[in-house]
Amino acid sequence: MFDQESLSRRALGALLLFLASGLSGAQGPRIAGELDAAGLRERLAREKGRVVLLNFWATWCDPCREEFPDLVRLQNAYASKGLRVLGVTTDFASQMPAVDKFLAAQKPSFPNYRKKSGGDDQAFIEAVDRSWGGELPFSVLYGRDGRKIKTLSGKHTYADYEKEVRALIR
């Protein structure tokens, strides 16, 4: 069907595409893993001694995307004082290309995970906080001792988050 030159050109093209996709992926941070409710509890336990701002987001969620740059800024400003922002996306597995693209553009210095597919979301939501109705974005603040301090439903400003973090970071 194809002559040898055409096949070689196709092979070279495929190789270049493969290398380019590898390079573009390497440019941005990627999802650090998948978490279910138990995995999230264990992940949070590793941050004891730090103030943690846990943020749930999704690429299709406009207010999530809008506030994300402020979370990146917040982590950069307060990392040395003991803040750890942890992101968890609820995007479907099929939406991972959009997630990678989003993270590559935002360049967060904090880790982001994906909520593991499967299981009943209600159990996950209630394990995070019983007051959570499942709306996104949703954030939870934990003190240095690991105790849950406050939940923040919906989009918030940099000033809102900074105020909460500063109260805990002292």
Next chain:
Amino acid sequence: MRIHRLALLFAAVAGAAAVSRAAGPEIGSPAPAFQLQTLDGGSFSLADAAKTHKAVVVMFVATKCPYSNAYNDRMRDMAAAYEKRGVLFVGINSNKTEPADEVRAHAKQHGLAFPLMKDPDNKVADLYDARHTPEIYVVDPSGKLVYHGRIDENYEDASKVSSPDLKNALDQLLAGQAVAKAETKAFGCSIKRV
């Protein structure tokens, strides 16, 4: 002493302020009454609709939310199927970012024939403490809230639903039974309030 009292007062006020929205109605309590204009120019009163139907399903919906859009077909089909059994489905769009024309066009595109209404200043969403889309409330003929939550647990694939919570609630209500699972939760898009 005076300072101590002031401190206590401040703490109480600060505590109250931490709760950003009033809690919504509880299962078994009267569903808050409201009246809205439908997008076809009519008027909808929950109290009147409850009296004339075996159940009213109030759905907070959106045009751009992927979770809400994942349920367009299910909302359309359930509304048609349950209409024959005396149940009225209505959709409320409380998102300030989605104007009436957009909601109308979206309904036409997806064949949503049930009454739809805009909720100016998200007053009804506030009344119910509705937080996201889709979020469902079922009201019985006496005006009481009998179900609150999701349509089912699987937004990704309607053919693989294992917990059809809204359907179960309606079937139980129509059979004269108590709704076994009256509160459910799922992820959704925050309602874009004013």
